[in-house]
Amino acid sequence: MTQQVPSTEPELSGVRNFRDVGGLPTVDGRRVRPGVLFRSGHLAHATAEDAAFLTSLGLHTIFDFRNAADQKLEGPDVELPGVRNVNLPLTDPAHGSEFWKMVRDGRIDELRETLGDGKAADRMINSYRDIVKERTAEQSQVLRALAEDSVPALMHCAAGKDRAGLSVAVTLLAVGVEREAILADYLESNAKHRRYKVHRSGSSASAYSPEVMVLLSPLFEARAEYLTTAFETMEETWGDVDTYLEKGLGVTPEIRERLRERLLD
Secondary structure (H helix, E strand, O other): OOOOOOOOOOOOOOOOOOEEOOOOEEOOOOEEOOOOEEEEOOOOOOOHHHHHHHHHOOOOEEEEOOOHHHHHHHOOOOOOOOOEEEEOOOOOOOOOHHHHHHHHHOOHHHHHHHHOOOHHHHHHHHHHHHHHHHOHHHHHHHHHHHHHOOOOEEEEOOOOOOHHHHHHHHHHHHOOEOHHHHHHHHHHHHOHHHOOOOOOOOOOHHHHOHHHHHHHHHHHOOOHHHHHHHHHHHHHHHOOHHHHHHHHOOOOHHHHHHHHHHHEO
16 A cells, blocks of 8 residues: 655645645655645634644645535634635535435435435435536646646645645646555545544534434545545546646646646655
């Protein structure tokens, strides 16, 4: 199994799942340069100390893949001086709004119907597949921006696991990072201290039932099958990853070379 370069991870109290993807190895023996590509959960609850740390990274661009419902639920990102904020929702504007209300209220019967019997994992698999097939314009915009001038960059969604995780994976594929290393980085989101915090609003006991978290666990886990589904969808739809990048995203070999110059040692 590919080993990552050890790194010192900051303690951020209001931002979950933050990390630098620097050090990941490419198939041709290079590595992602530290300090140029970061990933995290949303920045809406960042403390002043968190914001000071993020500012110290010298970020050029923050890519926020949340939709309008996410932003209404969690709030807008904190403002960081001199940083360009780009919102590129990878799901429809209202997607998830009623679902997350059901989660916060702990409506157990509806959750069983919606998520039980493998439906939660299926929901995730279908989401990854849909993003690969339907959000090519957004992924293209991210890669082109990175190739032009947008590093150092931070990519985030709500939990920093799925939409950001997939966008980071696409970026790493484009510069030739080993697929095993991409998967290993993706699975880092499973660490307990990285997990998205679910806020409950229900007053009934069911809102705090352990069964709720059992039903939700497939949504909050980074599972290898989810990211593998994304890779397989690229190959099933376009033939291979290189064609997905060039034909699906319009990312030419020249753009990929510029990406390598910006992101790799």
